[in-house]
Amino acid sequence: MMQPGSGVGLRGRSGIISLVQACLKEPPTAERPVVMLLGPRGSGASEAHSMLMEHFGPEHPFAYVNLGGSQSLLPRYALALLARQLERKLPRYGRSHFPLLTLGLLASDQLLRMNSLAEGRRAIQRQLDAFQERSEERYGDYLAAFFEVASGAVGAPDGFSTMALALLQDALRRGRRRLPGRVFGGKYSASAAWYGSHPLTRSQDQWEALVELNLWRHEGDEQQERLDRVLFSAFLEDLRRNTARAFMPRSYLLLLDNSHTEYGRRFLDHLIRARHDDAVVTGTDCDPLTVVASSNRWLPRWGPATGDAWPWRLRGPDRASLQDWHEHRPTRDSDDTWWYPLRLRDLNLDEVRIRIDLELGGNPELAPFTRLTPFVHRLTGGLPRAVRQVLDVLQQSTAPAEDGPGQDRWLRTLPDQTLRVGEDTRTLVDAALGHLLRGFDPVARGALAECAAARDLSVGTRVLSSGETLFGEIRARWLLSPGTITPTLHPWLRRLLLWELGRRPGDWDTVHELLAEHFRTERQPVQAMYHRLAMGCIDEVTDHLLLRFPAVPTPQWISEFSLITSAPNRLPSHGGPLELLAGLAPLRPDQAVDAASAIRGLVAARWVWSDPLADPAMRLNDLIADGFTQLSQLRRNDIVALFNEAERYRHWRHPQTTESEG
Amino acid sequence: MSRIPRIEWPLHIVRRVVVGLIVVAALAVAVPYGAGWIGQWRAHCADGVVERGEADECVGVTDGGYAFAKHLDSVRKKIKKENDRVADGDEPYVSVAYMTSFTLTDDDSNSEESVRHELEGAYLAQYRHNNGDLSASPKIRLLIANTGSSSGQWRYTVDELIKRKTSQDRLVAVTGLGPSTDDNLAAIRRLSQHGIAMVASTMTATNIKDIAGFVRVAPTNEDEAYAASAYLKRKKITSAVVVQDTAKGNLYARTLGTAFSKVFPDKGHRLVAETMTFDSSISSAWKNELLYMRSQLCEQKPQVVYFAGRGRHLTHFLYAIANRSCQERTFTVIAGDDTTNLTAQELARAAKTKVQVYYTGLAHPDMWQKEPDAVSDLSAQYFQNGGELDRWFPNDPRHDGQAIMAHDAVITAAQGVQMAARWQGEVTGDAVGRMFHQMEGSLRVAGASGFISFRENGNPVNKAVPILRLDERGRSEFVEASAAGGKPPEGR
Incomplete structure (x- = not known):
């Protein structure tokens, strides 16, 4: 079996690769964006980091930090971790050094004692030497000490390929073993002078400046913030000096995973500010960093999650390029100029197919499952992690590999199948919802499940009194379906939430009743019928559609029919599509075919069909096509649309994206 | 900050190229040196040889x-x-x-x-x-x-x-x-x-x-020619002719011939013909040149032929005149010390020509017996x-x-x-x-x-110069001691 992520991660992400490649090739002093990979949890940001590491890691200096790890990571620790990885010796380039950053970290590490300035210089040098020697004795080198302290933050999350993990471990292991102190001659003077001349330090004297740094570290948040700013500035200056030398890279690749966390946001704030101060405020060269950060939620500094207050509109990763960034970036006066937000889109049908082929196609036992690609795509909406989880369940289970009623029946219960991740075994629905809604308490999750009954989440939250907070949180986490005007939950999330809600029959009916009532009041009968059907009222829906059939043009009728019959269901969790259909609209051979029976049959078939878990293989296509043909025979005019619709189902072609159907 | 121009060549390639160049340079030095050493080692016969x-x-x-x-x-x-x-x-x-x-x-x-x-x-x-x-x-x-x-x-x-x-x-x-x-x-x-x-x-x-x-x-050659002349004059020889090798670089022949031509002619003694020459450096011609001389010698009738040339050419000269047309005439040939370099075999062959051959040697063992005061x-x-x-x-x-x-x-x-x-x-x-x-x-x-x-x-x-004669068996026989000044110095 193929290793997770190896080669797979590239699918649908090639735009990001070419963008990073272009950034790395730019001259050292060229301005580069801070690329933000945005999307809900599971949208493949970590995979993208893994993929970038695989692609560029062997040839370019890179550093990776997972800012969403279990351990909080102060910005200076993150800097030390990054510097240590960037020091990795690559065959193509000379070794990079970070003398300014190292001295800054060293000077702010422990409390420096100094009675007078004259005596202090020697004392500082002596104490710095002592700190350094102690670190060296314990950890091998000074930056390695930070690695020991903050190693948890380096740990790669799920989705990393083994090759990327190997590269990451290599970067950490092959960081410089020699003391950085030797680089600044053991006497610190050259590096200390830089601190003396930095605008943020009050004292012009290099040794006093170091003492100042030391005091900041031990004097409250505001001063620590200041210290962090100076350290970021030192880090960027070290990079600039490195790239100014011969045989050095043009750029360094910085991968910041899960940067939406508190420390991640602080890190990004410092980085953007330090870059802006250097490149715009003081007018020095831009630093040579190519930054790719990922975030699972909207960052507060960008204003409200509606995006109205932010000059940027999220860009698609497929057309991402430096030129696109230059064309769309805001004026350089604002530090927003450095962002380049890319919304990670879901995988389309072809991309899902390639992933499945790559993962399962090589294994004779699992290869038959590759035929399930349309089902997986319909079910998950192409969310990379959802695809991954469904494939994992298929691989771990005893699902019938052969296409047929047996497989249909098994897939009907897919959300309740178990998924093993390490030693953790949960049902797919629990595992997937747990990941997508990390941080939601059970109450909020229950409320969200109820709201998920509404196609429009904003209506759901309003009607069910869950409040704006829930809606805002969902929107900030990019859990709404992208590309639709109606704020609908992502189809995978909504389906899982409705699966959960389906376990609470009373709540299911109540919620749909409330929503149907709301739409009746609002004079939106189609929406009302949608929820009535969800409650199982097929006859009522049939009557409604029967009345509408002669009253409205056929295309409109088809549109209303399609919307109503895409309603969720709470059908039994056993049985294949034909069995489910038989339970809803038993065939009566003796009954003459009329409009009512034809429409009833169509409603029942289309309702079952529209749930991928109920009709995974779309076996009802022909039945629906026949239904439309029958309807066309019952009407004298305006029948072309019905013919077309019959043809559409008879020769069904799966759409590339899930936004249009089901 | 002044910038050093960035070089962006891949460092590992540059290193390999530099190392390669160093290796090539080292080989360029080492190979000839090594080859020289191997050559020397192979050419080694013994210490100093x-x-x-x-x-x-x-x-x-x-x-x-x-x-x-x-x-x-x-x-x-x-x-x-x-x-x-x-x-x-x-x-x-x-x-x-x-x-x-x-x-x-x-x-x-x-x-x-x-x-x-x-x-x-x-x-x-x-x-x-x-x-x-x-x-x-x-x-x-x-x-x-x-x-x-x-x-x-x-x-x-x-x-x-x-x-x-x-x-x-x-x-x-x-x-x-x-x-x-x-x-x-x-x-x-x-x-x-x-x-x-x-x-x-x-x-x-x-x-x-x-x-x-x-x-x-x-x-010296000059001394030899003088000693030969003195000996001939003591033996009342009055006419002679000089046969001389004119090969370039043959200092021996030139100095012998020149010195004899200078010292022999006087009131009672004469060179009956111009110096007859051959060029031993022209391998295709010198033997014919020697053959051509025999008729001239028959015609000029000198008592003595002073042969100013190397011993190996002397043997050919002797073969040439052995087959002379004027068999009734006897010739005496007197040559320089290079005759002593001929092997016993060559000397024996020369003796068979029946030509009287004298030569000025450098030394002879019999000199002590016949001229005990001279050595x-x-x-x-x-x-x-x-x-x-x-x-x-x-x-x-x-x-x-x-x-x-x-x-x-x-x-x-x-x-x-x-x-x-x-x-x-x-x-x-x-x-x-x-x-x-x-x-x-x-x-x-x-x-x-x-x-x-x-x-x-x-x-x-005034070094003693032994006058030697080639006997019938091809051995050199001591005749008398001569010298450039006439007689050699005596020990007593």
Whole structure:
């Protein structure tokens, strides 16, 4: 079996690769964006980091930090971790050094004692030497000490390929073993002078400046913030000096995973500010960093999650390029100029197919499952992690590999199948919802499940009194379906939430009743019928559609029919599509075919069909096509649309994206 | 901050290229050096002896431990033994080298016999100086120095000798020095520049003179021609003709012919024809040129033909006139000392031509018996039948006089060493060279070829020149002792 992520991660992400490649090739002093990979949890940001590491890691200096790890990571620790990885010796380039950053970290590490300035210089040098020697004795080198302290933050999350993990471990292991102190001659003077001349330090004297740094570290948040700013500035200056030398890279690749966390946001704030101060405020060269950060939620500094207050509109990763960034970036006066937000889109049908082929196609036992690609795509909406989880369940289970009623029946219960991740075994629905809604308490999750009954989440939250907070949180986490005007939950999330809600029959009916009532009041009968059907009222829906059939043009009728019959269901969790259909609209051979029976049959078939878990293989296509043909025979005019619709189902072609159907 | 221009070439590639270039550069240095070393190692014959030249002959310097040629083995081993004895002994010693071409080819005028005889004579001198009747201090070690065929590798051998000046060998003099050729002259000049004394044994070219530290025990070509002329006149010969090799570089032939043409004609004596010439350097012509001369000789009717050329050309000349048209006339041919370089076989063939052949030699063992005053008794006795040399190296007739000349050269050097030690306390090449010019009166060298003292230019003073005759068996027979001044100096 193929290793997770190896080669797979590239699918649908090639735009990001070419963008990073272009950034790395730019001259050292060229301005580069801070690329933000945005999307809900599971949208493949970590995979993208893994993929970038695989692609560029062997040839370019890179550093990776997972800012969403279990351990909080102060910005200076993150800097030390990054510097240590960037020091990795690559065959193509000379070794990079970070003398300014190292001295800054060293000077702010422990409390420096100094009675007078004259005596202090020697004392500082002596104490710095002592700190350094102690670190060296314990950890091998000074930056390695930070690695020991903050190693948890380096740990790669799920989705990393083994090759990327190997590269990451290599970067950490092959960081410089020699003391950085030797680089600044053991006497610190050259590096200390830089601190003396930095605008943020009050004292012009290099040794006093170091003492100042030391005091900041031990004097409250505001001063620590200041210290962090100076350290970021030192880090960027070290990079600039490195790239100014011969045989050095043009750029360094910085991968910041899960940067939406508190420390991640602080890190990004410092980085953007330090870059802006250097490149715009003081007018020095831009630093040579190519930054790719990922975030699972909207960052507060960008204003409200509606995006109205932010000059940027999220860009698609497929057309991402430096030129696109230059064309769309805001004026350089604002530090927003450095962002380049890319919304990670879901995988389309072809991309899902390639992933499945790559993962399962090589294994004779699992290869038959590759035929399930349309089902997986319909079910998950192409969310990379959802695809991954469904494939994992298929691989771990005893699902019938052969296409047929047996497989249909098994897939009907897919959300309740178990998924093993390490030693953790949960049902797919629990595992997937747990990941997508990390941080939601059970109450909020229950409320969200109820709201998920509404196609429009904003209506759901309003009607069910869950409040704006829930809606805002969902929107900030990019859990709404992208590309639709109606704020609908992502189809995978909504389906899982409705699966959960389906376990609470009373709540299911109540919620749909409330929503149907709301739409009746609002004079939106189609929406009302949608929820009535969800409650199982097929006859009522049939009557409604029967009345509408002669009253409205056929295309409109088809549109209303399609919307109503895409309603969720709470059908039994056993049985294949034909069995489910038989339970809803038993065939009566003796009954003459009329409009009512034809429409009833169509409603029942289309309702079952529209749930991928109920009709995974779309076996009802022909039945629906026949239904439309029958309807066309019952009407004298305006029948072309019905013919077309019959043809559409008879020769069904799966759409590339899930936004249009089901 | 001033910026150094960025170089963006991949460092690992640059490193590989740089390392590659360094390796290539190192190889570029090491390979020729290594090849040279391997070449040297492969060319190594013995310490101080290497393989050189087109014939891959081993040249250089040995103390007798290495054999340049098999035929030298008996004398080489004795020299080695004596050298080792001296080196292991308590008495001070210096080294004297005997240098000539010991690895011979057809291009050489010397024969294996003649160089072997030289080395035998040199050993005798070493023996006499170290242990025998002339025993003196410091002792001498005798080094054998081979310059290769035609002295083609003289430079390597000379450099080896120069090295030994300051080594434990303490080389002070080089003797022998080969025949009169340009290469040998170059070798002499280089040795002279390094302050090494030299005594030539058979070198007779008149123009080799006035070189610091250099003397010779052989008479010059001019002396030989004068001695021949004096002898002929004593024998009442009144007409002669000169046959001369005009090959470029043959100083021997030119000086002989010129000197004879200058000294012979006078009131009662005349050259009946212009000098008849041939050019031995034109291999396709010189034999025909010699054939052509016989009719001229029949016509001119000289009593004597003075042959100014190398011995090997003399034999062809003799064949030519043996088949002369005027068989009724008898010719006497008189030649120079190079005739002594002919082998016994060649001499026997020459004798069969029935032409009376005389030649001026450098020395002869019978000289002591017939002209006892002209040579040193003590020295000459060693060369008599049943003498030391005969006992050491039996069945090796030494009528060519080469052993005597080599002996006299080494004994001269040994006497120089002894005098330098006694008078100057310090025995160096320069000191020994200066001593040569003090060898007058009672300090004359009591050589087996005559009593020898030297002019300032290094030539011997009125050196005895034996007139030899080729007998019917091809052996050289002593006729009488002559000299440039008419009669040689006497010992008493």
